[in-house]
Amino acid sequence: MQEYRLVALPGEGVGPEVVEAALAVLAHLATLHGFSVRVTHGLVGEPAVQQFGTGFPEATARLCEGADGILFGAVSKAGLLELRKQFDLFANLRPVRPVKSLRHRSSIKPEKLDGVDILFVRELVSGIYFGPSGRGVDETAPYGFHTMQYADSEIRRIARVALQQAQQRRKKLAIAHKENALPCLPWTRLVQEEAAAFPDVALVPMLVDNLAMQLVMNPQQFDVILAGNLFGDILSDIGGAIAGSIGLLGSASLNADGFGLYEAIHGTAPDIAGKGIANPMGTLASVELMLRQWDEGTAAAHLAIAQEQLLEAGYRTADLVDSPEDRFVNTKAFTEQLIQQLTNSKANQFKS
Template sequence: MASQIVRRLVRGRASGIFSSANPSFLDRSFSSAASESNLIRATLFPGDGIGPEIAESVKQVFRVADVPIEWEEHFVGTEIDPRTQSFLTWESLESVRQNKVGLKGPMATPIGKGHRSLNLTLRKELNLYANVRPCYSLPGYKTKYDDVDLITIRENTEGEYSGLEHQVVRGVVESLKIITRSASLRVAEYAFHYAKAHGRQRVSAIHKANIMQKTDGLFLKCCREVAEKYPEIVYEEVVIDNCCMMLVKNPALFDVLVMPNLYGDIISDLCAGLIGGLGLTPSVNIGEGGIALAEAVHGSAPDIAGKNLANPTALLLSAVSMLRHLDLHDKADRIQDAVLKTIAEGKYRTGDLGGKSTTTEFTNAICDHI
């Protein structure tokens, strides 16, 4: 197991395990984001609930690691912005467009009518077409599985999450699933190039085309078309229900998984459960034009907000993904090593990891390892 962990981390560092895989999609020029002091300006959404606390942990760790990031913070508004139809302001979206890189804490959409989900707003307005989530077993943190090393790549802009619903007649509602050739080709191309760039051997397209023959059938057709350009990578197609069973029985059967939106939401959370939960899982959203928005995908946990109990690991590792996207690999290595060492030692762990440490104590322990 130890040798597998070492190989995994070395491979990730050599190629940038969280970095953007396809330069043809992404213009990764950050000269416009850098200030006169040679700092890279990045947008930070602290988010709701525990978001501000774990965002503060990231800022503290970055200060200790001397990371050359200048944060431009934006908060969720209290009123709907008519330009975005949500509680996210147009100015906050413009910040990400200009900086091209950002980090987002958990956001909870307030219950009500007449506005969009905050997360959906970000994905749609910024055209964040691929959600990339690595799931790998952490050394020193025991779960039922010891050899998890998966990458889920989720199409992020359409499918069942297109938001097109209406009532046909009273008691009957209809939701439209949108699958397009352009979006399917784009995410498939990203998945295969990611696999090639990161030394991955297999890409699995997850689907339900046996039932949804036209929508999922189009997605598979696009994946097959892209797969022909990558003969060195094994390509397979797996029905989603069978995929779930196979993942639980033996996660080692998979490598890179690519899938439409809803399936990606389900499978990526399942994979997170294999390694200990969403609190340990990083994520980054890739958009055209060079945008990368890393995020912690767990909830805002309002029940423990402000109590200094939250685990900042997911947001910290997502911040590492942001640094790798910026080619700041030395800084990313130092922070990732410090996080993994702190968890492996077991002296300072938050409640969700079976410990009794506060957010502050856990963060300070990470800083001591940097």
């Protein structure tokens, strides 16, 4: 039996709630599909600050070393950027595939959602979030600055990841850039040079503001979208509007060795934290990505199908309820229903 070592970092806000739900589902999947997962917990974010004085303590870093993956909840400030940098998790993958039963929740017209399957590939450990920054005072007033800085090599390596993903999908890569205003960051040229090794992938450079508009006007045109850290952060959140809720979307952040951190793209949601009504599907979508990275593709497909079946049956977490016919369930009840559905669909060979 294959055993995987997983580090769970629940963090704060709704993080502990959605991670607990995801771990319960993962344990059931492991039983059904003949592998095992050994989970150890660590501190990150505000709980780590309270105990260690820092959002990403050395004890947590040591815990993550040698693991097969990290399941991450959410933090408000400290810890996440340091964690990404520590393990060079430069390649962030964020898939967006609207579910048929939730089309009415999308901000996009239903006829524009047919066949929508987008993968955002975001550079994650450089750019404006990691460039020189600070506060100062000149002769006129106080000021602040953050610097968007990229080495050509950093752009080239994330380009290769995006090109590989596009080659395995529909062979179309959109490049988000702002070269009319940021000409010293030549994303288009560098990606084109890397694309020489991928002659069957069509490149579509797009100004980032136009790309954002096109995402809400005609998302069907996109396959893989490559973006830097800041632009990728903003653009991929539009995926929440396309899918119907940001609570549905997961992500994988990988380094060159394939080691990954898996987290929902939503934040701590302090307004609902502790109420037991958080949507765990973003974290479950991240578990699906983790299973695929582990080559447990059958278990990943099983999870995706079982969730769709629950949604088709009308089960809804609080962020998805919008009609009297919806069957509202809290986080615990959704998790229990999903585990039952996994058992049922296993018996029926995943029939949808």
